[in-house]
Amino acid sequence: MENMFGSPRRREASGDNISIECQDDVSVGGLRLYISGGTVKPFVAEEIQFKEAGLYDFLPTALIINRTEAQGLLESLWKAGIRPRSGEGSVGQLDATERHLSDMRALVSHYAKAELK
Numbered sequence: 001m002e003n004m005f006g007s008p009r010r011r012e013a014s015g016d017n018i019s020i021e022c023q024d025d026v027s028v029g030g031l032r033l034y035i036s037g038g039t040v041k042p043f044v045a046e047e048i049q050f051k052e053a054g055l056y057d058f059l060p061t062a063l064i065i066n067r068t069e070a071q072g073l074l075e076s077l078w079k080a081g082i083r084p085r086s087g088e089g090s091v092g093q094l095d096a097t098e099r100h101l102s103d104m105r106a107l108v109s110h111y112a113k114a115e116l117k
Contacts, residue, residue: 018065020073024080031080035063 018037025032035045048062065073109116 018069020065020069020076022073022076022080022082031077031082 017039018035021034021036022031023034037043105116108114
């Protein structure tokens with residue numbers, strides 16, 4: 001596997017775990033991404049470079065992250081208010097919604113003195 005600098009080596013051996021954090025920034029109209037890491041030799045990513053490409057050019061890998069790092073990015077995006085468009089939530093969210101609806105049904109039943117089916 002190549003690391004973000006293009007040299008093949010194992011991140012686990014070097015201690016170069018990547019952290020990707022984001023911050024909502026209205027002054028730029030979007031999110032700021034901060035990429036850093038390394039316990040043996042700390043590093044930060046300054047910017048991602050874009051170059052012109054042809055319509056059928058090979059798409060190169062811009063960054064490789066492991067699943068733990070991807071989970072950290074997902075959590076950071078969630079904290080910044082980014083949610084999936086498909087409406088898919090986590091099991092925990094669904095459970096919380098079901099408990100809330102059950103509580104609301106109990107309240108309506110109690111105060112309206114009605115039995116809900």
